[in-house]
Amino acid sequence: MMNEEQFYRDTWVEVNLDHIRDNVAQMKSLLPGDVEMMAVVKANAYGHGDVQVAKTALEAGASSLAVAFLDEALALRQKGIDAPILVLGATNPSYVQIAAEHQITLTIFQEDWVREAKEVLGKDATVSVHLKLDTGMGRIGIRDKETLLKIEGLLGEDPRFQLDGVFTHFATADSGDLSYFQEQLSKFKSMISALKTKPRMIHASNSAASLREPAAFFNGIRFGIAMYGLSPSVEMKEALPFSLKEAFSLRTKLIHVKKLLPGETVSYGATYEAQEEEWIGTLPIGYADGWIRKLQGNVVLVNGMRVPIVGRICMDQCMIKLPCELTVGTVVTLIGQDQNDAIAIDEVASWLDTINYEIPCLISSRVPRIYVKAGKKMAVSNPILKLLDKKKA
Numbered sequence: 001m002m003n004e005e006q007f008y009r010d011t012w013v014e015v016n017l018d019h020i021r022d023n024v025a026q027m028k029s030l031l032p033g034d035v036e037m038m039a040v041v042k043a044n045a046y047g048h049g050d051v052q053v054a055k056t057a058l059e060a061g062a063s064s065l066a067v068a069f070l071d072e073a074l075a076l077r078q079k080g081i082d083a084p085i086l087v088l089g090a091t092n093p094s095y096v097q098i099a100a101e102h103q104i105t106l107t108i109f110q111e112d113w114v115r116e117a118k119e120v121l122g123k124d125a126t127v128s129v130h131l132k133l134d135t136g137m138g139r140i141g142i143r144d145k146e147t148l149l150k151i152e153g154l155l156g157e158d159p160r161f162q163l164d165g166v167f168t169h170f171a172t173a174d175s176g177d178l179s180y181f182q183e184q185l186s187k188f189k190s191m192i193s194a195l196k197t198k199p200r201m202i203h204a205s206n207s208a209a210s211l212r213e214p215a216a217f218f219n220g221i222r223f224g225i226a227m228y229g230l231s232p233s234v235e236m237k238e239a240l241p242f243s244l245k246e247a248f249s250l251r252t253k254l255i256h257v258k259k260l261l262p263g264e265t266v267s268y269g270a271t272y273e274a275q276e277e278e279w280i281g282t283l284p285i286g287y288a289d290g291w292i293r294k295l296q297g298n299v300v301l302v303n304g305m306r307v308p309i310v311g312r313i314c315m316d317q318c319m320i321k322l323p324c325e326l327t328v329g330t331v332v333t334l335i336g337q338d339q340n341d342a343i344a345i346d347e348v349a350s351w352l353d354t355i356n357y358e359i360p361c362l363i364s365s366r367v368p369r370i371y372v373k374a375g376k377k378m379a380v381s382n383p384i385l386k387l388l389d390k391k392k393a
C-alpha cells in the first residue's frame with residue numbers, strides 16, 4: 001500500500017518546531033503587551049513548511065501571519081489556518097473578491113487599484129486592507145502624503161473596504177550604520193501623521209529592526225528570519241538580545257560505497273581523479289533538490305567528520321570522498337549538527353557568497369520535511385505523492 005504520509009527516499013529535511021517556538025517566545029517576551037507579532041511564513045515558511053510553522057508561531061505568541069502573495073494565503077486557509085493573514089506583496093485587483101471570501105488582508109498602494117477593486121468586489125462583501133508606504137525601500141508603496149490621502153479618501157467613501165493597517169519596510173535595518181534606517185523611520189512617522197484616521201495596526205519592523213530598535217515597534221512587528229533561528233545579517237550576530245536556535249537540518253544517507261583506484265574518475269566531465277586508492281560514497285541528493293552545482297568542493301558531515309564533495313553535482317546525486325570504507329545507510333548531514341560538529345546555514349551561505357535567507361528557500365519541495373515537536377518526530381508528508389493525488393482528484 002502506498003501511503004502519502006510516508007516517503008521512500010533517503011534524503012530529508014528535519015525542521016525543529018521546538019526551536020521555532022523558542023525563538024518566537026523569546027522575541028515575544030521582549031515586546032510590550034500592546035505590540036503584536038505577525039509571523040512571516042512566505043515562501044513555504046522560508047522553506048521550513050508553511051502550516052507547521054504557522055501553527056507553532058501562533059501557539060508561541062504570534063497573533064497573525066504574513067505571506068508574499070495571495071496563493072500562499074489561500075494555501076494556509078486550505079490547510080485549516082483561520083488566523084488573520086496579510087499578503088505583503090501586490091495582489092491584482094481582479095482577485096479582491098477571492099481575498100474577501102477567505103478573509104485575507106491585502107496590501108494596497110495605488111489609487112487605480114482601489115478604483116478597479118471597487119468594480120470587482122461584491123456589493124455585500126468586505127475586505128480588509130493595509131496601506132504600504134515606501135519610505136526608502138524603493139520596492140512597492142505610496143511615496144508621498146498627497147497620494148496617501150487620496151487613497152485614504154477613496155477607501156473612506158466605500159464601507160466595503162476596511163483600512164486596518166499601515167506599514168513600511170526597512171532597507172538597512174540589519175546593517176552596521178543605522179542612519180538610513182532612522183531616516184526611513186522619521187519619514188514613516190511623518191506620513192502616518194498625515195492620515196485622517198489612524199488604522200488599528202501600525203507596523204514597520206522586520207526581524208532586524210525588532211531585535212535592535214524598540215523605537216520602531218509601533219504596535220506590531222513582522223518577524224521572519226529570526227523565527228527560523230537565523231541572524232538577519234552577519235554584522236548583527238554579535239549583538240543579538242537572545243541566542244537564536246536554528247531549526248533546519250538537511251540529511252541524507254550513503255546509498256553506495258566503492259573503492260577507486262588511482263586515475264579513476266568521478267561524475268560528469270570526469271573532472272575528479274583519484275590520486276591514490278580512495279573510498280567514494282554516493283549521496284541521493286543533487287541540484288534538483290537545491291543542492292546546487294556551485295557546492296562542489298565544499299563539505300558534508302559523516303560520523304562528525306568533514307568530508308569533501310568531489311566531482312560535479314548531478315541532478316539527483318553527488319559523490320563524497322570518505323575517510324575509510326563506511327556502510328551503505330550511514331547518515332550524512334549537509335546542514336545541521338552531527339556529533340560534535342555542525343554545518344550552519346550561515347556557513348553554506350558563505351560558501352555560496354549569499355545570505356542565509358536563500359539557503360532553506362533553495363532546498364526544493366521534492367525534499368520531504370520531517371517535523372520535530374516536543375522532542376518527538378511528527379508525521380511526515382510525501383511532497384511527490386501528494387502532488388500525484390491532487391492530480392487524480
Ligand SMILES: *Cc1c(COP(=O)(O)O)cnc(C)c1O
Pocket residue numbers: 040042088169205206207208222223224225226232
Ligand atoms: C519578508 C518580509 C519581512 C520579514 O523579514 P525578515 O528579515 O525575514 O524578518 C517583513 N516585511 C516584509 C514586507 C517582507 O517582505
